[in-house]
Amino acid sequence: MQRIVRMLPSGRHLPDEQWEQHHRFVLRTLVGLTATVIAYASYAQHGLLGALGLALPVAALGLAAALPILTRGEKANLGAAGLMTAAAVVVHISGGHTEAHFLFFALLPLAALYATPAPFVVAVGYVVLHHFVVGSLLHGSVFMHGQPVLQMALLHAVLILVESWACFVAWRRFEDRRELVERLVSERTAQLRRQHDALARLAAVVHSTDDAVYTASPEGLIETWNPGAERLYGYTTAEVLGRHVRALVAPEMEDLVEPALLSLDRSSNLHLERLHRRRDGSVFEALITVSAIRDAHGALTGHAAIARDVTAQKRARAEAVDAAERLARQAGELTRLALHDPLTGLANRAVLQQRLTARLSARRDAHSAVLLLDLDDFKSVNDVFGHGAGDAVLLSIAERLGACVRPEDTVARLGGDEFVVLLEAVHGLEEVTAVAQRLIAASNERVEWGAEVFQVGCSVGIALIDPADRRSTDEVVRDADIAMYAAKTAGRNRFEVFEEAMREEVVAQSQLSRDLRRATTDGQFLLLYQPQVDVESGRITGFEALARWQHPVRGLVMPDTFIPIAEGTGTIDLIDDWALEEACRQLAAWDEAGLPPFHVAVNISAHRLARGDLADAIRSGIRSTGVDPARLEIEITETATMSCAVEAAQTLHDVRALGVSIAIDDFGMGHSSFGRLRALPVDRLKIDRSFIAALHEDTATGSIAGAMVAMGSSLGLDVVAEGVETEGQLQVLRSLGCHSAQGYLFGRPLPAEEVGQLVRRSTSTVVPAGDTAVP
Template identity: 55%
Template sequence: MTQPAGNTGALQDAEGVPPDRPRGLLPPVLPPLRPVLPLSRGRAVLALPRGRAMLALPRGRAVLALPRGRAMPFEQWAAHHAFVLRTLTVLLLAVPAYALLRGHGPVAAVLHALPLLALVLVARTGWLNRSTRAGAAALGLMTTAALAVQLSGGATEAHFLFFALLPLAALYAARAPFLLAIAFVAVHHFVFGTLYPHAVFDHHAAPLPMAALHAGFVLLESWACLVAWRRFDDRREHVEALVAERTAELSAQRDELAGLAAVVQSTADAVVTATPDGHLTSWNPGAERLYGWRAAEVLGRHASLLSAGEPLPDDLTTLPTGTMERRQRRRDGSVFDGLVTLSTIRGDDGTPTGVAAITRDITGRKRAEVQAHATARMLEQQAGELAHRALHDPLTGLANRALMQDRLEHALADRRARRHAVLLLDLDDFKAVNDGAGHEAGDAVLSAVARRLECSVRPADTVARLGGDEFVVLMEDVEGSCDVVTVAERLLRALREPVVWGDERFTVGGSVGVTLTDAGDRRGMDDLLRDADLAMYVAKSGGKNRVRVFERGMREEVAAQDELVRDLRAAVPSGELRVLYQPQVDLRTGAVTGVEALARWQSGSRGWVEPAGFIPAAEATGVIDAIDDWVIGQACAQLRSWDAAGLPELRMAVNVSPRRLATGSLAGSLAAAARSAGVDPGRLEIEVPEAVASGPDAAAGIREVRALGVHVAIDDFGTGSSSLSRLQDLPLDRLKIDPSSVALLAADAATGSLADAVIALGNSLGLEVVAEGVEQPAQLAALRALGCDAAQGHLFGSPVPPDAVERLVRTGRPLVAVA
């Protein structure tokens, strides 16, 4: 509220606003205003600021100040003013009546009432401000008393009318009306009482004593009014302060309750209250949405209709307060999980008067928690699987390189262990399995090999797959190399057992390189694997299916092997290779019908090198491709030379590397060589290992070669693993019995042998059967008895130069006696 400016004028409105302006219910708190009425130097003046009596003697002077009072609300001021006006109206009628009673004529009676009438009219004028109207009313009251004194002839009793009417001037709670009333009395008694004493005092009394007496009464009356005014003002101030404070509290509580009500009405949670015996007393919109009942349908009903769990007690206030999960029921009968927050409502004396419950549907949250737990378990399982995959080979389940390195580093860091061993195993002829039966069969062989390796080592040993067909075994705390070699040989024996895959059986071998750690060994995993690989390389080059323990001298062996490869690469362009030819004899006629071209190396520094001394190195390094092309070219050229010399047409058999069939380049090489030499490709024959022949890649290469008219023979049949159904689908011409099977033949014990089975199979497939490695007459007799078609071996002739073949063929004599 706006605070009105202070004003010391006697007739100015206390609030400084027009009298018709609306007021607030509570008056503004006004600062104290200290009007000072100086009487004279040294006279005491009483100061009463804001209704509070205060005695001040500044520098020997006391100042008299009336309380400024408070600007009342317009409605209250108007009510007080109306009461004063009604009083003045009664007095206005009483004055002429009293004049007539005192013996005055009608005109005099009216003239006496005219001053009072003028003041009443001013007090009733609405456009005047409140101070002016209040001052006019106060003067009217005192004028009435003065008229009564005059009409009474100065009777003392008439003076009491001043005392009766003066408090009415205090009803305005303002200085101006009250000061005007006191000033009027002072002027009336002292001025008029002195100048016209007969109009103020009884004519028989002395003027001065009477004036002093009446002045004393007036001052006493004024003091009583001031005291009453002060007490009233203090009380009103206290009451107003209490009302303001309480109003502020109630307003804050109202705002708080309004905010809480808004929250309760807008929240999605159900907020309900109930009596201690369980009857519902309030129901918010959230409860309507959650439970499906409208407020009018549930208020007054028992809360048990909402519960789907354990029954509620008779007294709900006995339930534990706080948050709990309870099963709840909707209007349609469906049940949900609710999170209920329960609190007890208490009265002013602390007695429970009811309960309040806030319910939230947590069905989705619990479902999400279940899903989260399931997801967490799944992620944990996946993490375990990922960790397992990160440390294990996905195909075999063995440890991988990372896990092997970790365990090896841990073993090397353990100073208590004496020695450790690292065994590197590489499968022999595994590529033939992949090429012959496909990668699915190769995976099956690798898995079977992994299981056998695990079963062949100690429980504390670690078996890992490094990749491809390479495996490594870590043996911790071993006694010596003998124990390690024993384990390695056990591994090789386990590998030699055939692996059954469907209708096929695969036999693979392996070569093992071993390296042992010594006390203070500073080699890491890579160094140990390199040394084990070096030992394995030496074992493989020495004939496969062997175990070699790393020795420092092996580095010289490997260096020598590398030098061998370098020399071999230079052997083709330098003309150091030779081709020898071994005759193939028809066992029915004894005549030479063909030859097999065999490569030999006549090294300038090494001398004569047999195939076993350089073919494995050529296969491992890829030099075999150049050797095969050179041998095919030499063989075709030799056929052309023999034709020119007048020899009968011979068939030329050539051994080719299995990799040539997989690459698809063999057919092109054969066609180019035959075209260059001018010979019929039908006189050529390639020999393919059994394990490779039935592979999908080799099969395509065989069909390409056969499409040229070149014959195809399966070499060393009976030593590998092949699918008979696949062999039947291939365009083959010959089966060659392995020398090891021929060596077991005897003249009187051929039936039931492997050679017998191969010959029978060849006859059933319509294939010609050729026996290799025939060295004894008894073997020849057995082969003839079994019905073998052709043979080759030292019994008929060793590999010889081309001119020796020419002399052999020109003699025209059979190499063996015809049966």
């Protein structure tokens, strides 16, 4: 049975539309057969009812095969059964005449329209069962009366099976051929698609490349021309097609074209360097790769060329050779510079590090020492007379320092006006201090620079190294640096030897850093409020909140002391968040006390601005206190917007979306551009106090402050002057059109509880100076 099933054609899954067409044909055939049965039965005098009864099975199977709820397989099987039923009814009506049996043979192939074996097998099986079962039970229904039933059944079965076998063989052969053709078509289609894609990619490359790509006939007539060739030679495609490639070369190279074309018969590729010319007549050096194009028989049908302008490359190659020679000449100088200070010629930091590391690793019996020198008055030389004078001083000092030590000792310049001396082997502190005194004396000698004479001096820190010293090189230099600062603190132009006690100040700074962390949680911070007034009316418009640290031991610590430490340790974020929350809380308290609805400005550090969650902190403070966000302002320094430009811009936009105002503090001390200010959501500019201090009545026009006021006004920003201390400065600011001001003229920073008194005493005049003052 399995062998028979394997012999059957596998068939194929027809598309729905095609299958429906075949099925509709079978249904129409069943309709025609139904009518034929009725007509044939009526002709055979079965009567109308008899005819309808005989046609009923065919019609029922046809209607069932048309039901939409059935699957395709079920419809096909019912259709095949309907065809065979129609043939069986006709044979029955004919009384078993042999000729009527040919209807089975005529209708059987229609079962193959479904392109699957199942309907065909159903039809064959139907015929076999019909002949054996019905033919055996109902004599005269399948075979004529008087005929041997078994003989006729076998005869018809053989004929049916032979026809079925022939149909199956033809179907199988057809399926095999169809599958072969479909496979060949599919493979060829895929091959053509791949070739098309490859050609499309190649065409895209040729079209987009900067190189000139063109093809020509065997005689040298140009046939194709890509955009790269248009750019390189200046000819459009229409101008160059059909012209000889000789038109592309320089006149002195034209005689070389024909030999090159002839050589393509013998070789497939040529690599040439020739002088080519552009449409405008200019000549350039071209690197050309020419490839022969041949047909299937190897005959030359043309050539393809790729041309590239290598003028710049050859020039760069020549320049690279010159540069290599210069680098070779400079190699010795670079080696020297890698180990020595370029200005003074002394050893640099790397050499000092290497020698000090070797000295600490050697564990010799002798002592050694590191002396760190810092010139005392060098900055004033640079600031007043410029770097030329400063370099002259450094060169003179470096030469003198080298003369004060032994050849085996090392004198190095760390940078700026700092020098280090490594004494390799000393016999005691007295020898080291004697060297230090010589160094100080040498630095105090006069330095002449043109008509000027300088005398700087130096402070020296000494770190002794004993044979059992376990410090690293960085620790030794650090200790010498601590001793040097101790010498400067003690009066300069002297030396100090490092002692452990000198670390106490460093430890104190560290302790202050730890105290600062506790201060944010222990409530040691407080806010003071300095009034801001309207320049025209003199009325108080708001306050700037200024943080102070009430240390339990040190007392009141000013911002210039704790802010750098807070920024270095990251504690500044906690301080900023506390100040925001406290300012919101105080605004709410003043509202309950019935004070006017002025605004409060809070300073925010660059570090806090860069974190990106400032808007969340402000939103939390506003929600917890219920204050109007429009009465809150944050102040950021001009440099803060530059040090974290991307983060600052996004954060400021988030803050501004809450309705909170934004002010640029210490304006003029950074490098903000006009375009940068326009891009930021800024409401106010606060001019730094240094520009206000320079204001006088006769300097109002053309002053820097005046330019800042004008720029702020042009941007639509409110301009605030900081550090206003005199009536004269106020008059100048009023004449310049400045909007607001703050400073000691209007009041010093006040505790929150005294703000109400100041506001209630204020009238339409400027708040008088000298009110309750708190540092």
